[in-house]
Amino acid sequence: MKRTIFLLLSTALLLQACGYTKAVKVAWDPANNPPIPDYSDSSAWAALPDMKDSADHIPAMGLIDIQYTARADVFFIHPTSYFTRKHWNADIHDEKVNDHTDEGTITHQASVFNGSCRVFAPRYRQTTYQAFFSLDNPEATEAFKLAYGDVKAAFQYYLSHYNNGRPIIIASHSQGTVMAVWLLQEFFDGTPLQKQLVAAYITGMPVYNDDFTFIPVCDSASQQQCYVSWRSFLYGHEPPEKYQIRNRENVVVVNPLTWTTDTGFVAPVHNIGGLGKNAETIYPQVCGTEIHGDLLWVTKPDIPGKALLWMKNYHRADYNLYWMNIRDNVAVKVNRYLEEHH
Template sequence: MKYTRFASLILILLYGCSNGYHKFESQYALPSSVPDYGNLEYWAAHPYKKDPSDSIPRPLRKMYLADSSIDIFFIHPTTYTDNARPFGWNAPIENAALAAKTDYSTILYQASIFNASGRIFAPRYRQANLGAYFPVTAADTVAALQAFEIAYADVKAAFSYYLSHYNNGRPIIIATHSQGTTHGKRLVKEFFDGTALQKKLVAAYLVGIPVEKNWFTQLKACETANETGCILSWRTFKEGYKPDYVLHEKVPAIVTNPLTWSRTDTIAPRKINMGSVVTGFNSLVKKVAEANNAGGVIWTPKPRFFGNIFFTTKNYHIGDYNLYYLSVRENVKERIKAYKNGSPD
């Protein structure tokens, strides 16, 4: 599958050695195939344990100042990517290899963006296999939909447990990517859109999957860099490229520029991109990518970093956060400050 080959390549570029997580497998002991969110082992990130989301890129450590008054609920993307689906349509939550892969890829490289802004909660869940996005037969379609339902049921159970046992009235940021956004859209609609909890939503970063402009009833897309209680979303591609599935989308998607934080058609040059994490977690590379809101997606010319000669794909999906790592990190702080100050925008 072309998507899987792309994912393997980009993981090497963005996440370092693609199989380096194997050395961490022995640290996992998840006893059951059904998640128990009262057990910290079923959380990939949790403030009551040390985990990769606590990591800080070396150039940012001197300016690190944690804030424990805000909670971030992070829903990770697909890490069960095997074409053969060795475990069926849903990943076994107790599998140590998948747990390690999740923690030392997306939790380290994406969830860590938010660790200066609050407490991070990221549940493990019985994620759908990557192939669920690409069903071939009618039977595959039925199985894929069921796989997503199983995955969402876990995410919903984790969030409900979090609300009951850990939130204690704190403001909340929802942050998601890819399959995480497939579930995050539903979660935000069910728990925040037009409910009493909406007042506790600082912002929802729903990235990598289209979020239709009419998906929510009360919640709106963010218009400025410090607006709160709103939705942010983007998908990143090489300048000039739109895959067929984007061209055939019937409802326009929310598009937020991850450098200017505007929703209008803007071009943000790479010179204002002050930090991407693309070649190793402890290397913060400046001016890697620009951001051009181009009618449904974000475009950038080919990212500039050492090794990009091997970077031939036009789909920058897995880099949606990492190409704009420092920009997102700082924007989260800005929105939290506005929320605490009671600013409507």
């Protein structure tokens, strides 16, 4: 719990660096919490393998969604898609929030796994984005705990009704990574279930080298039962000192173009392809990368639309910029896991 809130505090610093200063206006009151999700109901899921959803999406270039025959699963925890200052936690049946989730992160991020895995992505009473600016308020902790309670319940339902001993990938972004770290600590780190862990892709939030006792950092493309993490920033950008996270020397960064922690520059030629803003086109050699301390530096993306070029923090593109490399690596890890364990 302490580490989870520490991650949130770190992110709050980064968001403040982007100029955000708003906070939640209302008191956190359990009586006002949205209804508890029922994970036996498909409407409580953004993605299920037997449901038509945004995780089925593939760019128009010959890739295949193999969820019906996949021998591994991914449990994907989506990032924040709730932005109000009026409530702490989202209702999972809020259509506007769900549209934002499905058209954004499920299409652009969760879909990367459909070439090797069945995709399970729960809706949960996520904490509003504005709560990241109320972290000195104990109510914010309660709001994040509520969100995690849903993620935990969804994962327990998945284990009981879908898993049947299958290999598992845990994947996430941003707020979802806070939830994923907690989930990995509770269910996988040093437990029998760790044997089923193919890997964890936990991005968009600082993850520290002491967050897990028994789950190591991945340092090769085919390594399993390990985790990768990164946060993407424009090459050469260094956040002002007052906005830098604490203990940044202990933050884990794995380069998604090499799947190692080597700090040398990796040229764009090694980038198989990034996913465009419309999620329909793959652009090869979209950027190069280099690990710089707690950041993954990214050369200016060579991609139509130029939507990213005015930003220095590429948080929203932590999957898009290396989409094909991630998809390829998932296949490598899953296939190696199946060779060694089945």
